[in-house]
Amino acid sequence: MTSQPFVPPTRFAVPGRIAVGEGTASVWQTATLTEIRRETPRAATFRFAVPDWAGHLPGQHLMLRLTARDGYVAQRHYSIASPPDDAGHIELTLDHVEGGEVSGWFHTVARPGDEVRVRGPLSGFFAWPGDRPALLLGAGSGVVPLMSMVRHHRARGLDVPLRLLVSARGPRELIYADEYGAETTPVFTRGAPEGVPVGRMSAAHVAPLLADAPPGGWEAYVCGSNGFAEHASRLLVAAGQPVDRIRIERFG
Amino acid sequence: MNVTRGFTGRPRVAGPHLPPGQYDAGDDWPVLSAEVTPELAAADWTFRIDGLVAEPRTWTWDEAHALPGSVYEGDIHCVTSWSKFGVRFGGVSLDAFLDLVRPEATATHAVAYSHTGYTANLPLADLTGGRAWIAFTYGGEPLPAEHGGPARLLVPHLYFWKSAKWIAGLRILDHDEPGFWEQNGYHARGNPWEEQRYSGD
Ligand SMILES: Cc1cc2nc3c(=O)[nH]c(=O)nc-3n(C[C@H](O)[C@H](O)[C@H](O)COP(=O)(O)OP(=O)(O)OC[C@H]3O[C@@H](n4cnc5c(N)ncnc54)[C@H](O)[C@@H]3O)c2cc1C
Numbered sequence: 246m247t248s249q250p251f252v253p254p255t256r257f258a259v260p261g262r263i264a265v266g267e268g269t270a271s272v273w274q275t276a277t278l279t280e281i282r283r284e285t286p287r288a289a290t291f292r293f294a295v296p297d298w299a300g301h302l303p304g305q306h307l308m309l310r311l312t313a314r315d316g317y318v319a320q321r322h323y324s325i326a327s328p329p330d331d332a333g334h335i336e337l338t339l340d341h342v343e344g345g346e347v348s349g350w351f352h353t354v355a356r357p358g359d360e361v362r363v364r365g366p367l368s369g370f371f372a373w374p375g376d377r378p379a380l381l382l383g384a385g386s387g388v389v390p391l392m393s394m395v396r397h398h399r400a401r402g403l404d405v406p407l408r409l410l411v412s413a414r415g416p417r418e419l420i421y422a423d424e425y426g427a428e429t430t431p432v433f434t435r436g437a438p439e440g441v442p443v444g445r446m447s448a449a450h451v452a453p454l455l456a457d458a459p460p461g462g463w464e465a466y467v468c469g470s471n472g473f474a475e476h477a478s479r480l481l482v483a484a485g486q487p488v489d490r491i492r493i494e495r496f497g
Numbered sequence: 498m499n500v501t502r503g504f505t506g507r508p509r510v511a512g513p514h515l516p517p518g519q520y521d522a523g524d525d526w527p528v529l530s531a532e533v534t535p536e537l538a539a540a541d542w543t544f545r546i547d548g549l550v551a552e553p554r555t556w557t558w559d560e561a562h563a564l565p566g567s568v569y570e571g572d573i574h575c576v577t578s579w580s581k582f583g584v585r586f587g588g589v590s591l592d593a594f595l596d597l598v599r600p601e602a603t604a605t606h607a608v609a610y611s612h613t614g615y616t617a618n619l620p621l622a623d624l625t626g627g628r629a630w631i632a633f634t635y636g637g638e639p640l641p642a643e644h645g646g647p648a649r650l651l652v653p654h655l656y657f658w659k660s661a662k663w664i665a666g667l668r669i670l671d672h673d674e675p676g677f678w679e680q681n682g683y684h685a686r687g688n689p690w691e692e693q694r695y696s697g698d
Contacts, residue, residue, distance in 0.1 A: 251548075251668045253610035253616055253665070253666075254614075254665070255610075255611075255612060257614030257615055270682050270695035270697065271695050271696065308694075310518075311501040311506070312498060312499055312501050313500070313504050313505050313506045314500055314505075318518055319506050319507075319520060320518050320578045321578060322577050346507050346520070350501070350504050354502075354503040355503075359501070359502050359503075360499065360501070361501055362499055364695075367682060368681050368682065369680075369682065370681055471527065471643065474528075475534060475643065478533045478534070482533060488532070488535075488613075489614075491533050492531065493530070493531055493532060494531070495528055495530065497528070497579070
């Protein structure tokens with residue numbers, strides 16, 4: 246047997262973008278809630294102090310744990326909304342899911358000073374180090390990891406091309422509405438201001454971006470519910486984006 | 498223990514069925530693949546076992562279905578914390594395939610790979626002894642594409658990222674080689690009962 250590592254016959258769509266450190270993911274740390282900011286009627290941003298946070302890249306997520314008095318724990322994954330340079334702090338943006346165990350606690354009980362446990366950052370395949378042109382497609386809270394990329398791009402003054410297509414039911418449901426710039430095109434599915442079309446993300450949104458791709462093409466990042474991820478990734482494939490340059494983070 | 502102020506959580510599920518840190522997803526079956534769902538027709542699907550085996554071999558859809566059928570009824574556990582109880586997959590036991598290719602005495606591990614190029618590494622011992630399947634149906638229906646149809650690997654006693662969707666083959670090895678998630682910081686084995694989620698757990 247040779248020591249050459251096994252390479253599958255098909256080139257995998259989404260090789261890791263970064264080396265993931267051993268160890269940091271297995272250590273639980275205390276995150277202290279310092280601020281809650283409302284984003285939309287259903288979503289809010291939670292800012293935490295995590296003094297020993299190892300740092301992350303835009304696009305990564307963490308695992309968060311709540312513990313009840315009897316020792317019962319609830320654990321969920323959340324994307325990191327803040328850019329990497331926010332030393333010792335991280336921000337998460339959570340939708341209030343109907344009947345949700347963890348998001349319900351955040352939206353109805355949590356207040357500054359509360360402590361939760363986190364471990365991470367996790368996963369390298371959805372990370373964007375800011376090195377390649379990136380085309381970002383998100384819907385609902387799926388915009389969270391993409392916003393970390395937009396913020397990183399802005400904070401570092403990067404000139405690598407970056408475009409964001411973000412889908413929301415209407416302007417009131419658009420998370421981070423005040424923060425978007427020329428890189429972003431919102432798509433409203435249910436209601437929009439006068440003169441703005443209403444409808445699902447379509448080829449008409451995606452095709453022009455692919456026609457206008459930078460040299461070397463886009464690295465595409467798709468994030469949201471599974472329904473959105475299936476729809477958006479099919480739009481990308483139909484518009485000519487190679488499948489091995491489409492990374493998908495599904496929230497389940 | 499770090500109790501979270503004001504957190505009570507759902508009513509507790511009684512019984513020994515829930516591994517540590519998992520919750521019951523009920524009727525939900527979340528989809529978490531990282532790549533575009535492939536359009537793979539059953540007629541184009543193949544499954545190959547090679548590497549450290551006496552007789553490497555590739556099966557077509559019909560050839561795989563000609564092997565004795567086998568059913569898994571039980572639970573599945575995803576590393577993102579959901580578990581699903583009482584699921585029913587139909588397919589063929591991996592033992593039936595492995596018996597035909599005959600792994601060599603030095604074989605210890607396998608890399609399972611998908612038609613999309615996804616990979617997951619597994620100890621050979623986790624793939625034998627009636628604990629792993631190639632699954633074609635779920636709840637009596639063809640396995641939906643987003644859940645790995647037409648055929649996925651099923652290793653229900655490990656976290657579900659090991660159960661590679663759109664399974665294309667197994668390369669049998671005499672050493673462990675990290676697959677896709679394992680290179681992304683996930684645990685090499687992924688036993689839910691020991692909560693082996695990430696490397697170092
Ligand atoms: C990589 C990743 C990143 C993510 N990032 C984000 C993010 O940035 N922001 C975000 O908002 N979300 C994100 N999510 C989703 C997040 O992890 C949770 O799934 C989400 O917050 C819902 O969790 P919950 O505990 O509030 O709801 P859950 O308690 O999990 O419930 C979800 C739904 O199922 C129903 N349900 C489930 N089990 C039961 C039961 N036993 N009894 C009754 N009802 C039940 C609930 O009523 C509810 O409608 C991410 C997911 C992944 C995998």
